[in-house]
Amino acid sequence: MEYYFGILQTLGFHVLLGYSAYILLLTGQLSLAQVGFFAIGAYASGILTVLFEWHIFPALFIGAIAAGCMAFMVGFPALRIKGLMLVIATIAFSEIVRLIFFNLRWRFEINGLEVGPDGAQGFREIRYFAANGWEIYEIVWLIWTMVAVATILLWWLDQIKAGAILRAIGSDELAAESSGINVTSVKIVAMACGGVIAGLSGGLYAHSTTYVDHNTFTVLLATFAVSYPLVGGLKSVFGTLAAVIFIQGILIEGLRFLGDYRTILFGALIILVMNFKPKGIVDENFVKGISEYLRLNKKLIK
Amino acid sequence: MVITSVDVIQSIIDGILYGSIYALIGVGFTLIFGAMQKLNMAYAASSIAGAYCGLGISAVLSLNLLVTFFLGPLVGGLIGILVYLVCFRFIPSREHLGSLMASIGALFLIDEIIVHETDGSPLNFPELGIFSEAYFLVGEFGFRGDLIFVLIVSLLAMTSIILMLYRTKYGLAARAVSQQMNAAILCGINPHKVNASTFFLAGVLGGLAGCLAAAAVGVISPLLILPLTIKGLIATVIGGLGSIKGAIIAGLLLGGFESLFLLVRGVNERDIYVFLLLFLFLVFKPNGMFGSIIDRD
Amino acid sequence: MRNSIISWKYFLAAYLIAVPAMSETTINIAGWGAKSGPLRSFGVNSQAIIDAAITRVNENGGVTLEDGTKAMMAVEYYDSGCNAEQGIAVARKVASETNALIGIGPTCSGVAAASFGVFQKKVDDASDTGLQMALLTDTAVRNGLAKISQWTFRNTPNEPDMYDKLFAWVAENRPEIKTIYGGTETDQGHSAGTYSKVIVQAAVRHGFEWVNGPIEGVNGTIVEGFKNVLSSSSNWLMADTNFSVQARAFKKSGADMFIVSSHPFTTCGFLKELYRQKGMPKMLVGLTSSSSAETMKGCSKQVEGMIIPTSFAPITDAAKEVAALAEANGGAADLHSAAAWENVMIIKQVIESVGITGDPANLQDERRKIRDGLEALETTEGLLGTVSRVQDEGEALKPYVFVQAQSGNWEVIHDPR
């Protein structure tokens, strides 16, 4: 059972990471900065629980807020540019964050043990959960409550004007601006929201794995973060959820029985999915099919 | 250690020479971007894969190892066509993100196939014969022979590609397809054929770049893929999207700055400064050095 | 058609006969490591050797259980990549979904640092909900990892001891060598940690001088002044490809001995550049991890003469045999993977000494017994001789030799055993 709970944990923070990229993708921006916010959340909340012995909840909260503030500040310069330029600029940002943590050494003794981030040696002993007697299902419960809240909020977003505005910007920036939408500030707010979610995810990650180092927060993870909404489809937030289950659950964990060939199949399957579903797994037809099946189509649309 | 002006200039020379590899990869990205307005993330991976295949074929057939430098580009070109077929050909052209994601899938696939076949261990790569031994001393400054060779090759490649784009029928067709796809189709041009040729051409260039990069390092390893992808993209973007000249200059500059910051600030902080500079550059000059101003009404 | 039905019946019959045999107790163990990504060779090597070791145990009749009967051993090997999440997932899977008594893994030190953290820190601490299964690591070599949990043990080389003896030997045998200079991959915990906290201090302890004058705070004691070591050296990163600035600094230093503390890929890249700049010193010392076949595949010419202390070399009969078996299984025996053989043998020894029933119903108790058995071990038989266990830390002190790269092979130049 422990194993499946463990996988649920992993799925949980990847879903949140995917959501943070999803919000920005709605506005048409492909950002690889999410992993930077994820790292900030991980280190900030880890430092708070380990070095300052905070309770987990305020630590997660502050971690998320710190990442959100950073996203807000980076959003100002970064979101003036778009497309491929933004991809590169956000890679630059994520790498700067990663390298700062690579150089960060902040250790002192707590209860006779020297703890804290130690540069390339990583940041060990983020054992709040285990040390405070949290059973794994409780951790999973915490993570998935966050995921559920985020999912509901993002689903709700599509029912209200704010969501329509995000998608309008993604569809045609010039027309959106001429229709009276302050595109830049909307994008910055989206970036900040994405930052908060990624920071939260990072905090949960750090405490679930008990150890973080800069090698975790590479461009590879950033690529995964944008892959989830792209593979899942931008039509609905459930696309991202489905893609995380598909990629992390099925391709990475579920195919273990394939042994050596699992990782090769991974790339091949992504290519296959994109050829048959270029708009992602959960595309228009999928949504239509589901909603017709549930006979909810009247309520869902509009 | 005291850093003298000689050290500074020497490190910039080293960096710029090494930057010619970034420039070559950048040119490949630029070619594909110019043709389709799309990003092929698998490009650096297929370049390295081309070099691996060249090395493998020469080893299996016990050919002269220098044949690698002809086989690598050829296989690189073929892999380019393959990537085009699986990631771009059948995905509707307006689905930019779909083919982007597919090419990321191809990056993982190629990377993992290489890892699987070689167990990820670095392999000795044939050096560039006399060039690798050559080390020119001009006054107090040293120049690596093989990297000068790489630089010359990348300049030649740039010239021949520009000639090809502006002087040949293929070039005319390629430019027509990239600018006015529908009009080109009406003129009887098959855009898929033209795009496939562009991917082949870029692939050949990539295979060459992969071989030269591996030869310059002396070993080939899947670890080369990610840095080359990122550095190549940076060169493409700083140079200005679609500008071949820009990609070359940006690649060289990138190498120079890297080397300079390494000397002055050490390896742990080197990339912080490089990326900070990159970030600021993009913010203040979002169209790159030679990019046309895009996105008007 | 008819034939196939008959053969199918035979198959069924054979199966039914086979069932009682299969219901005999099997002792399961689990292994995991990087079988994907650039470090795949480590996983492949470990798995090849674990398989060979299990086959050997079973050929000799298997392992003796508490009631005196024999049981076969079986292993399942998982791919955890060099990825913390996957390492944790596999550790959890093995602990909760299989009846493996003990695990062997993982490959990467970063993964070990993360996954050891999800194990219970102290045994019998009811408030600690970490995993409770013993783990005996073969590869992850970064200093001091096994201390993270009382359930984790390692059978990896003890670098402080090896380098101490290495420099003592160099000081004695090569008196013309006086000054040193070096560098490392700073983004790899193992390379950088060992270099800055162990190797340089050991060299200073044995009278070698840092070429540009003494480094502040470095007095020969392990760890002291390690930050200054890094800032005085000329370093690179694991994925770097251009080493001209660093090689120039090495050459310019003019030291008698260079320390190159990195994994094979950059070791080769760096040495090739140094060679090109004609900056080769009188002597080269490398990181334990570079004493592998990869380095020879990548740059046998440039690495010529490099000396590395290693806990494995095919010099004893047992070691030669393991090397041959590994090759037959599609892997290679080196200081990392050879430990996997020893681990299987240690596990067999522990099982026989603490008495195991192999009954899945007692799984949790027997995992605990195995752990206590491991903890109690004072010495084990290694391929190069007796390995002593460091009590309370879960670490090992392994016998070692010094090897030198000589025309494409790692030759043993000194055997202090």
Add this chain to the structure above:
Amino acid sequence: MTVLSIKNVSKRFGGVLAVDDLDLTVDKGEIVGLIGPNGSGKSTTINLICGVFPMDKGSIKLFDNDLKGLARYERSHLGIARTYQNIRLFGGLTVWQNVWIATRQNGIGSFAKKLGALFLRSQKSVEAVDELLDLFALQNKANIAAENLSFGEQRRLELARALASEPKLLLLDEPAAGMNSEEVQELRDRIFKVRDLGISVLLVEHVMELVMNVTDRINVLNFGKKIAEGKPNAIQGNALVQEAYFGS
């Protein structure tokens, strides 16, 4: 009362002077035509008014507000709305959402109210959207994605979206392009309805059938310069205009 006044405006693209020292006004309740051969600077003029790109010199005023330096969305808030030569809709959104996006309660409301509009669907905005969809005969398509509409419907939707922002000045960039004469008639009626709402219109158009029948006043551009201005009848007879169009 003057709604829009353009004074001495110029815009250069590289070597081409797209708009050359242009003066133009639109009065309240007026429908003004802007015609000229291809490349004479008509669309550029509209783009300058909307702030798609900055002008080189001159001034553009909406009522008393100088538009210089204002962002596009700020110009929209002041009361400028437009349609595009090549239709630009939010393809993935429904017809209803396309119009909804542009609605707002002009001028009134605190920050909290604006924020609230993002989350709540006020009765007023729902009514406004429904009304516009009725006006443009799109009510039965409300839940269809805009990209699935026919060409004519897309043109109507774009107009509906432009009106949703409650503009004071509507800029139409060749709204009749590709329409048959029946559709042009409908369009003419709609433009009159727009005027009846008290909105001034600046119409750039090639279809003379529309321009001559709907406008109060016509400005003619050639090579970025205004060559004539006057009532439709007068323009029809103007020799300069004929020369510009037919090169005689």
